[in-house]
Amino acid sequence: MQIKAAVTNSKSEDFKIETIQLDEPKAGEVLIRLVASGVCHTDMVAQDQEYPVPLPAVLGHEGSGVVEKVGVGVTTLEPGDHVVMGFAHCGKCNQCLSGHPFVCERFFELNFVGKMEDGSCRHHNHANEDLSIFFGQSSFGTYTVVNERNVVKVDKDVDLALLGPLGCGIQTGSGSVLNRLKPESGSSIVVFGAGAVGLSALMAAKAIGCGTIIAVDVHDNRLELAKELGATHTINGRNVNVPEEVKKIIAGGANYAVETAGVPGILRQAVDSLGIRGVVCQIGAPPLGTDEKIDVNDLLLANKTITGVVEGDSIPRIFIPQLISLYKEGKFPFDKLVKFYNFEDINQAVADSKNGSTIKPIIKMG
Template sequence: MGYHQALLTNHERSGTKVKIKAAITYSQEEEFKIEEVELSEPKANEVLVKIVASGVCHTDAVARDAGLTPYPVVLGHEGAGIVEKTGTGVKTVRPGDHVVLSFAYCGRCENCLTGHPTVCTDFNELNFGGKMDDQTHRLQKEGNNLSTFFGQSSFGTYAVANERNVVKVDKDVDLALLGPLGCGIQTGSGTVLNHLKPEFGTSIVIYGAGAVGLSAVMAAKITGCKHIIATDLHDSRLQLARELGATHVINGRDGNVVEQIKKITNGGAHYGIETTGVPPVVRQGLQALRPLGKLAIVGVTPEMSIHVHEEIMAEGKTMVGVIEGDAVPQVFIPELVDYYKQGLFPFDRLVKFYEFNEINKAFQDSKNGTAIKPIVKISS
């Protein structure tokens, strides 16, 4: 069936709930199980979306394996689909619209109201707490509640999300491709375009050439950076980084990374983006900056020691955490789609598609590096 056809008539309704298929995680490090569950229909300010596809993100794997959200849970937070139904009060989308689902935020706190919803004061509760913002559940199985993830749970045939999670996108772009714009690709590109905003002719180093890092490479090319340096341990990913805009690549196994960066940039990089979360790489990122340089941390990094005077203060350097690319999704995601349509942001080159019943393989391939950005096709 086509994208524009309403399919809820093919599902058994029960009161205000609809039966759908979803990938459930029951316990730590357990494989996904695709089962029938019940999804409540949208309440006020909520949207029912038929999920066409959902990206696979490292955050999904961390949530599955480390219990970021209470079990059992339906994960998935890079959904793309078609609006099926809207609750009262919804004004920005209507049935039939193509949408990308992004992170949840309250829309009321000071950070949200000043254009920084990625640091919403309720971000952790809304995205990892397992409930919607009214503290109720939308997903159940045999009368038992299932946790929601990122306010969407897009590893299912349908999802209910708050209107704030939903971003309308052009219908002339393959909808199955767009889900990763909601998180991973938004994170890498947004850190460059929204937060660092490198000046024309400056230098930037991207540590890690996965989906987030390669998105940063493409964004840096858009800004006109003179030196775009990508580092990784895999030559295949470094080759792709070159094809997407890196002017230089460095394999971390080949000599002193910091010395190589300082030689290329004549003294150190103006900017760095650390995507790996590996403490020695974080330290490289700081040491490879020139005085007054800035390092953005976007990878989940464990506790580590930093010599604040030598590595930061004495040369006026800055190290800052950036979440979700410091983006307002409703503004930024359509911009990325426009860049893609112009041929300036070819993120489709990162993607490998899987069927819904191959979801566990998609996660395995993401972990072992076979796929840079897996996307699971859920409905046709």
């Protein structure tokens, strides 16, 4: 079938909306009509080839939509279902089978190398050349074909256009708190970076009952939003020693920290902001090859922990409905992060994300 898609043809090139060909779903796959897609920093990383996703490609990996058709063997979905699409995983390796699909042994291959699990493509340009798929979903289009395993059925009483970012950025931030750190009620946490991921972590910390929640960023407007969403304190880290400021607020340092900025040097600030037996989640991806200097003796003697987190340690089919329930209860107002754009304005959405004027752009296919 013919569809519209935002195609990335070469490095750092603007998205170009083109008419392309989409194949029918194969066994175990579903055809989805896209309603909307979040725009994530990882899309821009692929667009700029900081991660070498083969081009040309159809990017996008925070899609929401409606199931139109199911392939042979699909048992968990049917036409008409409202769905959110998550990351690709094989479902067969030791990590997937032990409940850790976010570190699937084939994660990089299935999400960044541009092919479906069988090694073929479903998207093709006007010259009948293959277009790489991204995160197994390529949600910057009007339709797509996705493996059943990567699709989460959601309630129909919530605006479907709002839900796409739950598949990546929002579940990454909130999951780092709810699934990995699991802070005790009344405990303290510092969130470095007040973008979509960091603010999702902050909202999760409030929802779970953290007592002291400190947001750190260099943009005052984002810090103001952090206060609205539950931060008890904010720090503009542009001209201050952040660990010292944290310890003025929390004697001895914080119980937990989440680093979402991916800026060299911030992980050291996060570690230095911790108290004894503190734990920091590293979420933000710094440039490849970044060296981070950590005081190993401090790590050892204070019994601190640094842990990496991918996709919020989430099993999407379980976690995304939990986030929607929290949203319905008024405990996770992630709608305050978003701004909607028409599909034709995708390049403006990317620009606004890069300049910080929009925290979480969502493209509506219309």
